Amino acid sequence: MSTAIPKTYPDPEYEDAHQATYERKPRYPIKQVLPPAVREKDFAQAIQDFIAAVGQDAVFVNEALSDYIDPYDVHEHEDDKRKVPSAAVW
Amino acid sequence: MAKCLTSTLMTFHSPHTTDQLKEVLKVANKYAIPLWTFSRGKNLGYGGPAPRVNGSVALDLHRMNKVIEVNDEFHYAVVEPGVTFIDLYNYCVEHKKKVWPSTASLGWGSVMGNTLDRGMGFGAHFVHHQNIAGLEVMLADGDLVRTGQFGITNSPSAFLSKFTFGPSIEGLFLQSNMGVVTKLSMWLQPQPEAYMLCTFSMPEFEDLEVIVDAFGEMRRNNTINSLVWFSSLVETLCISGRRSDYWKGEGAIPDWRLEELKKETGYGHWYARWGLYGPRRVVQAQFEEIKAVMSKKAPTGGITGALYDSEGGVVAADVPIEHGGMFVGYPQMWSLPLISWPIPRDNVGGKPAHGDYAPIIPSKGKLLLEWMKDSKPLCEAAGVELMADFFMMERHVVLMNMFTWDQTDVTQKEKMEKLYYGLHELAKKSGYGMYRAHVNHMGEFLRMRG
Numbered sequence: 111m112s113t114a115i116p117k118t119y120p121d122p123e124y125e126d127a128h129q130a131t132y133e134r135k136p137r138y139p140i141k142q143v144l145p146p147a148v149r150e151k152d153f154a155q156a157i158q159d160f161i162a163a164v165g166q167d168a169v170f171v172n173e174a175l176s177d178y179i180d181p182y183d184v185h186e187h188e189d190d191k192r193k194v195p196s197a198a199v200w
Numbered sequence: 201m202a203k204c205l206t207s208t209l210m211t212f213h214s215p216h217t218t219d220q221l222k223e224v225l226k227v228a229n230k231y232a233i234p235l236w237t238f239s240r241g242k243n244l245g246y247g248g249p250a251p252r253v254n255g256s257v258a259l260d261l262h263r264m265n266k267v268i269e270v271n272d273e274f275h276y277a278v279v280e281p282g283v284t285f286i287d288l289y290n291y292c293v294e295h296k297k298k299v300w301p302s303t304a305s306l307g308w309g310s311v312m313g314n315t316l317d318r319g320m321g322f323g324a325h326f327v328h329h330q331n332i333a334g335l336e337v338m339l340a341d342g343d344l345v346r347t348g349q350f351g352i353t354n355s356p357s358a359f360l361s362k363f364t365f366g367p368s369i370e371g372l373f374l375q376s377n378m379g380v381v382t383k384l385s386m387w388l389q390p391q392p393e394a395y396m397l398c399t400f401s402m403p404e405f406e407d408l409e410v411i412v413d414a415f416g417e418m419r420r421n422n423t424i425n426s427l428v429w430f431s432s433l434v435e436t437l438c439i440s441g442r443r444s445d446y447w448k449g450e451g452a453i454p455d456w457r458l459e460e461l462k463k464e465t466g467y468g469h470w471y472a473r474w475g476l477y478g479p480r481r482v483v484q485a486q487f488e489e490i491k492a493v494m495s496k497k498a499p500t501g502g503i504t505g506a507l508y509d510s511e512g513g514v515v516a517a518d519v520p521i522e523h524g525g526m527f528v529g530y531p532q533m534w535s536l537p538l539i540s541w542p543i544p545r546d547n548v549g550g551k552p553a554h555g556d557y558a559p560i561i562p563s564k565g566k567l568l569l570e571w572m573k574d575s576k577p578l579c580e581a582a583g584v585e586l587m588a589d590f591f592m593m594e595r596h597v598v599l600m601n602m603f604t605w606d607q608t609d610v611t612q613k614e615k616m617e618k619l620y621y622g623l624h625e626l627a628k629k630s631g632y633g634m635y636r637a638h639v640n641h642m643g644e645f646l647r648m649r650g
Binding site: 127144145164175178179180182183184185186187192193194196197200 | 220223227233241247252255257262284308533555607617
C-alpha cells in the first residue's frame, strides 16, 4: 500500500518545483464529488474496475488528488464553483 | 497525507500502454464517466490539470513517456504524451541528434500537451501545433486512428508530410476531448551553423505602435521567420525583483514611479526579442536588413545582436543563458519564480499564483496600443500593473495579459476574477477570440461565436 504520491520528475529541481506548486496538503481539503449523474454505488464499482484495469497503485481518490486540482483556483474556497476530479487514473 | 485507494489485492502494471488505456476507456464508457485527459497537468494559469466538468475522472498520461524517434536527417520527433520538453532535450543531447527542439518557457510541461493546447515556444518552429505532421489517437471506443501519411502503415513520409488524402482530421484533437492522443510527431529546428539573439527596445509607451508595424511587416516578408517576442517594462522588472522591491505604496506601481525606474535601470518600455537561425551569411544578412529597416522606421530604438557560430553546429547549452535558454530550445525553470512578483519579501506564508487573458489580435500597432491603453486601467483597478507580453506570428499576435496574486488572499482572488471579466468585455467589443481558455471560462468563449 502506497502512502504518498510517487515522484513525477526524476530531476530534483523539477520535482521540487512540482511539489511546491501542487501542495500536498491543500489549504481547502478536497471533498469527494461524483461524476455527473453517476450514483455512488456505481462510482464505487467503477473505481474497482479502474483498479482491475491499471492496478491499485494507479487509481487515486480523496486527498491523493492534490496533483489534480488547479493550484491557482480562484474558487478553491467555494465548493459550488471549485472544479475537482472524482478520481484520477494514471 | 496522500494515499492510494487499495481495496483490492489485485496488482497490475501501471498503464504505460495503449492496451491499458483501452481498458480505462472501456470502464469510463460502461459507467458514462467523463474523462479529463492531460499529460503533465501544467496548463497553469488556465486551470492546471483541473477538469472542465466537476467530478470527471482525471486521466493522467505522464507515465506514457517514451521518445519514440528523433530524426536529424528530416528533423522531427515522435513522442508519447508524458515526454516533457526537458526529456526531449536530454534525449537529443544524449543521442547526439543535430536538432533544436522548441521549448515552452518552462521545461516541465509535456511536448504533446502543450502542442495540443496550441502552446508556443520561442524559435522558428514556435507555433507548435503548426508543426504536427502525424498523430495517433485512441477514440472513445478504443479504436486507434493515425492521421495523414502516418495512416499508411509502411509510409516513409509518415512524419514528413502534412498532406492527407481526403479531409484532414488533426484539428479535431486540438483543445478537444474527442480522443486520447497517444503519439505525436513534431517538426524540429535543425541545429544551425549560426544563431543570433537579437533585441530591439524603445523608450516610450506609445512607441509600441511603430515597433509592431515594423516587425509585423518583416514577419510577413520573411526577413524574420521566427518568433518575435515582445515584453513590457513591468515584465522586465519582474525578472529581477518583486513589486515590493520597487514600490512601497498600495496597489500597482504608479506611472510616475515606473518612469523613475526606467531612468534608474536604463530599461526600455518595450522589448522585442527574436532569434535568427541558419547559415552564418544568411543570419548576418537578415540582421543587416533588420537594422536598416528599424533605423529608418524607429530611429529612437536600440538594436543588439549576439552571434554564435560553429561549423559543426552551435551547441545550445554553450550559448550563455542571457542569449540562449528558450530561444535555443534549452529548457529552463528559471521563469517560474517571476510569479512571486506580488508577494512582499516579508510575507513568508504567501503563495504566488497567476492567470492570463490571452486574445488573438492583428499585428497592427494601432490595435495593440489601443488594447494596452484600454486594459491598463482595468489592471490598475484590480491592484496590478499592466504586465503584458505578446508572441508575433506573420499576421497576428497572441497577447498575454498576465496577472499575479497571492493565492492565500481571498480579496485578491476576487479582484482577479473581476479583472478577467473586465478584459473579456474589452475583447468581446473588438471581436478578439482567445488562443486558449481557462477551464472556468471555456463556455464564455464558445458563446462569442455568432
